[in-house]
Amino acid sequence: MLQLPGMALAFASPLPPALTRVLDREVLVSLGQFGRWGRFVRPVHLKIAADPAMLRGAALLPTALDLRGLCRGDDVWVLDPAAWPDPPTDRELADLLLHELAHAMWNQSTAPAAGVAPVTPPTWFREGFAVVVAEGAPPAAARRAIDGATLAHAAYADDAAIVNLGPVAYTAAAVAFDAWIARFGRRGLAALQRGLRAGKSFGRAFESSCATTDRAFIDDLCKRV
Ligand SMILES: [Zn+2]
Numbered sequence: 001m002l003q004l005p006g007m008a009l010a011f012a013s014p015l016p017p018a019l020t021r022v023l024d025r026e027v028l029v030s031l032g033q034f035g036r037w038g039r040f041v042r043p044v045h046l047k048i049a050a051d052p053a054m055l056r057g058a059a060l061l062p063t064a065l066d067l068r069g070l071c072r073g074d075d076v077w078v079l080d081p082a083a084w085p086d087p088p089t090d091r092e093l094a095d096l097l098l099h100e101l102a103h104a105m106w107n108q109s110t111a112p113a114a115g116v117a118p119v120t121p122p123t124w125f126r127e128g129f130a131v132v133v134a135e136g137a138p139p140a141a142a143r144r145a146i147d148g149a150t151l152a153h154a155a156y157a158d159d160a161a162i163v164n165l166g167p168v169a170y171t172a173a174a175v176a177f178d179a180w181i182a183r184f185g186r187r188g189l190a191a192l193q194r195g196l197r198a199g200k201s202f203g204r205a206f207e208s209s210c211a212t213t214d215r216a217f218i219d220d221l222c223k224r225v
Contacts, residue, residue, distance in 0.1 A: 005031045007040035007101075016048065018081045018093060026094030027101075030134070034102070036186070037133045038109030038193065044101060045075045051083050064160045069096045071103035073118075098134035105133070110196035119202045122214060123162065123169070124155040128177025131170050138174040146175045148222035155218045179221055184210055 002009040002023065015023070034040075049055035055067050058077045068088075069078045078097060081088055088096070106129055111118055120126060131138070145168065154165055154172035162169045181189065188209050195205030206214045 001043065004028060006035050007031065007105075008043040009046050010043040011046040011048075013048070015046070016081055018088070018090065019046075019048070019078065019097070022090050022094040022097060026090060027097050030094070030098050031101070033136075034105055034133060037102070037129070037189070038105045040105055041108045041111075042074055044104045047075055047077045049077050049079050049083075052079060055079050064163045066163070069100045071100040071107070073107055074104060076100040076104055095134060099130045102130040102133035106130070109193050112197055112199040116199045119196060121202050122155065123157050124151075124173045124176040124218060125180070125202075125214070126173075127170050128173035128175075128180070131174040132177050132181070135174075137178045138171060142171045143175055143225075146172045146225055148225050151176060151218070151225055152222045155222075175225065176218065176221060179225075180217065 002011070004023070005028065009023070047058070049058060052067065055070065055077055056063065058072065058075070059067070059070055060072055067079065068084060069076065071077070076097070078093075078100070081093060103126070106121075106126075107118065121129075150165075150168060151172045153161065154169045155176060157165060157169055165172075184192075191209035192205050195208055196202070198205075200208070203214060206217075210217065
């Protein structure tokens, strides 16, 4: 078990050296920012996939995504850096870990009572939250690259559509989430998380904390970006 700022990381076997290095440096520094966005209430289990097939096997459903990592409940899976087609830089590895840890924090911040199935937010919110928590608000150049048509495509994209869109899907999600947090703030975020913990669907929790539907919010944003 490794104690990090605001969270504990559990792992069963020794970590690859590159992962230990980024945990000790980049991840340690950036995790300090996570507390603004939610909270970890249980240890996160870090699991290493020896190859892409093992990683795909850890996903809940078959996926078209070319995965390097994924998060399922309290488990964060990372593809062994030795098995990446191009060896990752420490920055890439840290960003991946932080992204998956952000998903884990979301899961723990919104988990309903035992026996109630957790809900998965739509792509724009789920991935936008993870990107913004892990990397901060999207830079101006990235923002300018997102127009209304791209955002409309990306906001509710399934895995196959995310593959077609490429990295822009994540940028569009981050732009949308950033616009959402600018409008509804931490109170909106806390209210939404409370609603999900109470067992509401994403749509209902969104509506009661934002006084609009998530579709209406995205439709309006598509006209303004
Ligand atoms: Zn993600």
